[in-house]
Amino acid sequence: MNLSPDPLKPLKNQKALVTGANSGIGEACAMALGAAGADVVVNYYSNPEEAARVVDCIEGSGSKAIACRADVSREEEVEGMFAEMLKQFGTIDILVNNAGLQRDAPFHEMTLEQWNTVLATNLTGQFLCARAAVREFLRRGVVPEISSAAGKIICMSSVHEVIPWGGHVNYAASKGGVMLLMKSMAQELAPKKIRVNSIAPGAIKTPINRAAWDTPAAEAELLKLIPEGRVGLPEDIARTAIWLASDASDYVTGTTLFVDGGMTLYPGFATGG
Ligand code: BGC
Numbered sequence: 446m447n448l449s450p451d452p453l454k455p456l457k458n459q460k461a462l463v464t465g466a467n468s469g470i471g472e473a474c475a476m477a478l479g480a481a482g483a484d485v486v487v488n489y490y491s492n493p494e495e496a497a498r499v500v501d502c503i504e505g506s507g508s509k510a511i512a513c514r515a516d517v518s519r520e521e522e523v524e525g526m527f528a529e530m531l532k533q534f535g536t537i538d539i540l541v542n543n544a545g546l547q548r549d550a551p552f553h554e555m556t557l558e559q560w561n562t563v564l565a566t567n568l569t570g571q572f573l574c575a576r577a578a579v580r581e582f583l584r585r586g587v588v589p590e591i592s593s594a595a596g597k598i599i600c601m602s603s604v605h606e607v608i609p610w611g612g613h614v615n616y617a618a619s620k621g622g623v624m625l626l627m628k629s630m631a632q633e634l635a636p637k638k639i640r641v642n643s644i645a646p647g648a649i650k651t652p653i654n655r656a657a658w659d660t661p662a663a664e665a666e667l668l669k670l671i672p673e674g675r676v677g678l679p680e681d682i683a684r685t686a687i688w689l690a691s692d693a694s695d696y697v698t699g700t701t702l703f704v705d706g707g708m709t710l711y712p713g714f715a716t717g718g
């Protein structure tokens with residue numbers, strides 16, 4: 446293990462792929478990986494101009510970046526994206542399985558399409574991308590000058606992998622699924638030196654939950670659920686992703702890091718119960 450990597454570029458010479466990297470948490474992770482020295486594939490599904498902006502920003506920090514359009518729920522598109530990455534970058538060291546969406550509805554009104562759309566992107570998408578990454582990790586194995594792991598996978602979960610969420614049962618079910626997808630992969634792949642972990646963000650200011658924080662009244666309601674008293678920022682998650690991607694977390698696998706300002710601490714019990 447390289448115990449004294451360049452502190453400014455701990456991921457130098459590594460190749461990363463971030464899904465859903467054209468906005469929100471994915472964008473922040475892609476930029477932070479680039480700043481940490483990794484070359485980055487910026488996956489997106491819609492809004493190519495946003496992906497191009499993220500690519501420019503990463504290139505500005507001195508790393509290579511390419512934008513790659515793929516619907517992560519479609520096997521052939523995922524396979525095509527990985528083929529393109531291997532062609533352009535040669536390999537993959539880090540996968541940030543970030544792409545996710547919400548299709549909210551009261552339970553009795555939820556359509557099968559809303560259910561399927563959320564499960565397809567949030568859970569099947571993570572499976573398809575992880576499988577493609579693992580195949581390359583296994584083919585290549587450990588390259589000690591690059592990293593002590595053969596590969597690192599970071600699954601973007603949510604506090605809703607453990608907090609039930611009425612009105613969002615498709616989303617909560619997908620994140621509960623991500624939890625055991627991640628842990629089962631971690632258990633199976635640890636002997637191959639592949640580390641798999643999750644980050645469970647709480648409420649982070651991104652487009653997915655804008656309505657929950659973009660008026661003072663909504664933000665005040667939301668803050669009742671956050672003991673630290675502030676809504677999180679994408680950078681809070683990106684910093685965690687860099688640590689999980691680096692050899693600093695070499696002995697960490699199969700765990701979920703909650704980055705939520707205390708949202709999972711049952712805040713109502715601070716004064717109730
Ligand atoms: C959801 C957000 C929500 C947060 C906390 C996230 O996983 O995507 O919409 O604000 O969890 O409830």
